[in-house]
Amino acid sequence: MTKAILLGAGLGTRLRPLTNRVTKCLVPIAGRPLLDYWIEEISKAGVTEALLNTHYLAEQVQDYIEQLDGDLLLTEFYEPKLLGSAGTIAANPNFADGADEIIIIYADNLSNVNLTELLAFHRQHTDPFTMLLFHAPNPKACGIAELDSQNRITSFVEKPENPATDFANAGIYVVDSQAYREIAALQAFDLGFDVLPKFVGRMRGWVWDGYHSDVGTYKTYLQAQRDAVELATGKFNQGQPAIFLDRDGTLIESVHYLSKPEQVQLVPGGGEAIKLLREAGFACVLVTNQSPIGQGIITEDDLTAIHKVLSEQLANYGTKLDGFYHCPDVPQVKDRTVVDSYERKPGPGMLFQAAEEMQIDLTSSWLIGDMISDILAGYHAHCKGLILVETGKGLEGKTNSAVNWHTVPDLTAAVKLILN
Numbered sequence: 001m002t003k004a005i006l007l008g009a010g011l012g013t014r015l016r017p018l019t020n021r022v023t024k025c026l027v028p029i030a031g032r033p034l035l036d037y038w039i040e041e042i043s044k045a046g047v048t049e050a051l052l053n054t055h056y057l058a059e060q061v062q063d064y065i066e067q068l069d070g071d072l073l074l075t076e077f078y079e080p081k082l083l084g085s086a087g088t089i090a091a092n093p094n095f096a097d098g099a100d101e102i103i104i105i106y107a108d109n110l111s112n113v114n115l116t117e118l119l120a121f122h123r124q125h126t127d128p129f130t131m132l133l134f135h136a137p138n139p140k141a142c143g144i145a146e147l148d149s150q151n152r153i154t155s156f157v158e159k160p161e162n163p164a165t166d167f168a169n170a171g172i173y174v175v176d177s178q179a180y181r182e183i184a185a186l187q188a189f190d191l192g193f194d195v196l197p198k199f200v201g202r203m204r205g206w207v208w209d210g211y212h213s214d215v216g217t218y219k220t221y222l223q224a225q226r227d228a229v230e231l232a233t234g235k236f237n238q239g240q241p242a243i244f245l246d247r248d249g250t251l252i253e254s255v256h257y258l259s260k261p262e263q264v265q266l267v268p269g270g271g272e273a274i275k276l277l278r279e280a281g282f283a284c285v286l287v288t289n290q291s292p293i294g295q296g297i298i299t300e301d302d303l304t305a306i307h308k309v310l311s312e313q314l315a316n317y318g319t320k321l322d323g324f325y326h327c328p329d330v331p332q333v334k335d336r337t338v339v340d341s342y343e344r345k346p347g348p349g350m351l352f353q354a355a356e357e358m359q360i361d362l363t364s365s366w367l368i369g370d371m372i373s374d375i376l377a378g379y380h381a382h383c384k385g386l387i388l389v390e391t392g393k394g395l396e397g398k399t400n401s402a403v404n405w406h407t408v409p410d411l412t413a414a415v416k417l418i419l420n
């Protein structure tokens, strides 16, 4: 029997503001909570019992656990004060009872590691400890191992000045139950610093050549979104190109809190613009912030009725939109450049979801919008081109000088720019 410890209580401070409202192990990756990927993988590897530590926003994790189905028995271990990776084990010394081995996973990484193969390797050798290793692009920032010809780890150094290899600790271990009890008895704080050095000479390394990423910073987080889409579809930049369109002030006339179907009016040239884009091979995808839903001003049904009229107006031009995405979240901050919701623009969530569901290659896609929040959503989603139209609200407030975009008078001009 194999059990698993999922270490998921990290604060995710480098991912703020995203982690102001969602705990790190639940940040969405291509539309799924990060923890989902680990639950699926340990279940595939035959784990039926797991322990997950929590701290910050623990109630979110409790809700997540409650909605899980399947055979996995996942138990929460709440830490009022963070105990450290080794401390969590020290506080649960009996968790190894009844298990042959325990997989220990830092659940804030994204990886496509095959845990079944890792377990098979662990069972083949005689040492009580196996560490998953990956090829680090930046070995100086990682824990680095040296291996002998039997894959035994002969040295392990955290953040070495002169790395001997690029074999980096992936934060995934398999330990025999006896080794687990030994770690617990150390009453240590950190696995990397306090525990691993004690196992040098009696642990093996298993090198994973597949995908492995620390989702620690906003940049790596956004990259992980793309990677996850590519891992899931097996397509690396092979999807269709799309045009992501903001709605109000871009595709239809801007109305303050548009709430009725009869208020929908395509901008001049809007119908022809969509027709031209689709004929050129672009999927046309609407991405619209709909905080009136979150505020209770309109319902989902109202929005469906509004979009039905939009579709009818486009049909008059012999064209249509290929996808509709909306986010009902109510903004928590006034600054339109701050991502405080993953889905709500300037967050990239709607674009990533569309990319996943419609097999869109974001890097050959464009975004057209009338506000800085639109532009930044396209930027965060790695779109190839960003176009601001002057038919809507305008930039409204501070801009981001790191981001480059085109400014054109209207949608017709935007299409001309793209097709040229």
Ligand SMILES: [Mg+2]
Binding pocket: 246, 247, 248, 249, 250, 369, 370, 371, 392, 393
């Ligand atoms: Mg707009």
